[in-house]
Amino acid sequence: MTIEDIQNEIIDEFSMFDDWEERYQYMIDLGKDLPLIDDQYKTESNIIKGCQSKVWVHAEMTDDKIAFTADSDAIITKGIIAILIRAFSGQHPKDIIDADTSFIDKIGLKEHLSPTRANGLVSMVKQLKMYAIAYQTQLN
Amino acid sequence: MFNVQDIRKDFPILSRKVNGKPLVYFDNAATSQTPQQVIDAIVEYYSGYNANIHRGVHTLSQEATDLYEQARQKIQAHFNARFSHEIILTSGATHSINLVANGFSSLLKKGDEIIVSALEHHSNIVPWQMLCERTGAVLKVIPMNEGGELVMSAFDNILSKNTKLVFLNHISNALGTINPIEYIIEKAHQVGAAVLIDGAQACPHIKPDVQALDVDFYVASAHKMCGPTGVGMLYGKEAWLNKLPPYQGGGEMIAEVTFEKTTYADLPHKFEAGTPNIAGGIVFGAAIDYMNSIGFDDIAAYENDLLDYATQKLLTIEGLKIYGTSKNKTSVVSFNLENIHPYDVGTILDKLGIAVRTGHHCAQPIMDFYNIPGTVRASFSFYNTKEEIDALVEGVKKAKMMLS
Numbered sequence: 377m378t379i380e381d382i383q384n385e386i387i388d389e390f391s392m393f394d395d396w397e398e399r400y401q402y403m404i405d406l407g408k409d410l411p412l413i414d415d416q417y418k419t420e421s422n423i424i425k426g427c428q429s430k431v432w433v434h435a436e437m438t439d440d441k442i443a444f445t446a447d448s449d450a451i452i453t454k455g456i457i458a459i460l461i462r463a464f465s466g467q468h469p470k471d472i473i474d475a476d477t478s479f480i481d482k483i484g485l486k487e488h489l490s491p492t493r494a495n496g497l498v499s500m501v502k503q504l505k506m507y508a509i510a511y512q513t514q515l516n
Numbered sequence: 517m518f519n520v521q522d523i524r525k526d527f528p529i530l531s532r533k534v535n536g537k538p539l540v541y542f543d544n545a546a547t548s549q550t551p552q553q554v555i556d557a558i559v560e561y562y563s564g565y566n567a568n569i570h571r572g573v574h575t576l577s578q579e580a581t582d583l584y585e586q587a588r589q590k591i592q593a594h595f596n597a598r599f600s601h602e603i604i605l606t607s608g609a610t611h612s613i614n615l616v617a618n619g620f621s622s623l624l625k626k627g628d629e630i631i632v633s634a635l636e637h638h639s640n641i642v643p644w645q646m647l648c649e650r651t652g653a654v655l656k657v658i659p660m661n662e663g664g665e666l667v668m669s670a671f672d673n674i675l676s677k678n679t680k681l682v683f684l685n686h687i688s689n690a691l692g693t694i695n696p697i698e699y700i701i702e703k704a705h706q707v708g709a710a711v712l713i714d715g716a717q718a719c720p721h722i723k724p725d726v727q728a729l730d731v732d733f734y735v736a737s738a739h740k741m742c743g744p745t746g747v748g749m750l751y752g753k754e755a756w757l758n759k760l761p762p763y764q765g766g767g768e769m770i771a772e773v774t775f776e777k778t779t780y781a782d783l784p785h786k787f788e789a790g791t792p793n794i795a796g797g798i799v800f801g802a803a804i805d806y807m808n809s810i811g812f813d814d815i816a817a818y819e820n821d822l823l824d825y826a827t828q829k830l831l832t833i834e835g836l837k838i839y840g841t842s843k844n845k846t847s848v849v850s851f852n853l854e855n856i857h858p859y860d861v862g863t864i865l866d867k868l869g870i871a872v873r874t875g876h877h878c879a880q881p882i883m884d885f886y887n888i889p890g891t892v893r894a895s896f897s898f899y900n901t902k903e904e905i906d907a908l909v910e911g912v913k914k915a916k917m918m919l920s
Contacts, residue, residue: 396535396867401918428875429859429889449889450857451919452864487866 379471382463383479390483399484400452407454411461413445424496424503429453431500435507441466442511444504456485456497464504469515472508477501518814523899526551526806530899537869540904545689545848545895546873547739548720554742557802561795569794570785584794587801588784594804595734596725597751601783604750604757605797609716610639612735612750613683615787616712617643619760624680626652631674631709633684634660634885635693638878640683640714658684660885664691664840668699679709686718690877690893691840692823692848694718701731710756716740716748720897721819721846723812726751738796743803747796750787757783764789815898819847822896826905833912839882839891847896850877853912856919858892864915865892870908 393399417434424431429450436443444461448454464472524530527549532539567576569584592600606612630644630653648655658671682704687694697713704711712733719736726734737748762769762780766789771779780786826849830836835854862874875890876883
């Protein structure tokens, strides 16, 4: 599936919910299923800055596809990053770099897109794309 | 007669909705809300008096100057300073602290000591660290105990004839603890040290008397006292303010300028370079009038009642821990739910229209002491109600259910 296909799938899933409570409960559950980062990568240098909670992200490339793993000490943050990773993991670096992230708005989590928001969704997206840029230069 | 329902009518923002729910505003320690009387004062200034001050010969400028200086006198009266020129209008408490820290850089030498407290806001740590780097002075810290109180016996031990300055907040922003500043000021003066008290968190709740305290410097921000953002004050004893060099150069702060030498203006203008926040200063005066019209005795009594009620209700939630349990505290409850990140709790509360603060509250040393990433902080003001506290308690229960 392309990133866009996955994003549409996520939009579909979230469209089943009537209110914020169900959406958040689902996101919290997604957070519990997040592919956890190996402890050796939970280092100070892998922490994403700009988040009130701690977020660690690690990326590895095999066969030109990037696999992301992550963790956070806050469960809602974990849910948000789980959604992002689901869309981006297993994809080609170039597709990640070019990906549009407006689907976050469409699943009713717009409030997390504000640059003042302490959870740093904007920083997370930026970090995932930075990894993709780094791997893309290896491929060039 | 104190009537919270009447008071709430003064605050237009309290009737708005957030995320479809009535706003419950419990982030008062970050900034207070603004009553209509203060909003009107802003409109009045720009509608009728807007002009640059202190220099103009025209009527508008003179009227604006009069209003600005009247505001200074109101602030002087409120804090009971001896002279109005001991009140320096600044952009806020942080600016005030930096002004003093910068001034002391020419007065300190290697080996001098500065004492701060473990309960400080970063704004009352970083300027002193920078000052120590510049001068070679040494920073010492009054430690805190598990209840979030300063350990006075430790203060007695670190205070010495080398101590030149003691800086601490009147009330901790993260925990609400009221510090024993009277004792600290008296002891510091015995060794000849100057004392700066950061009153940013105290002034919304109590009316400090700088002469009775015999404090050397006292700072406050208007936006925590129902006033506008971007304005605050520094009180300094006349002798200290004369001793400190100017902070910034520019217009307003000079007496005479030639390329050989500039002589500085008298107090308070020496510290007020450039065009000040004229509207802010005038409206700061209006905010002080408003708070005094409610009355600080009534404010304190009502807020203490809210604090007791909230503490008692929140503690009925299993796994909830309150940080900062001093008997002497203002209406701040800093807490966590067991094994749940404060950020998660704050996010759920926001969805319910309840505004709290989460995180380290710019007081990381306190969080390090408790070994926690941060807390959820609910801070109450005289316009909050017990019904709103009930909504908070229900919200916390819901958050716990969703997040566990």
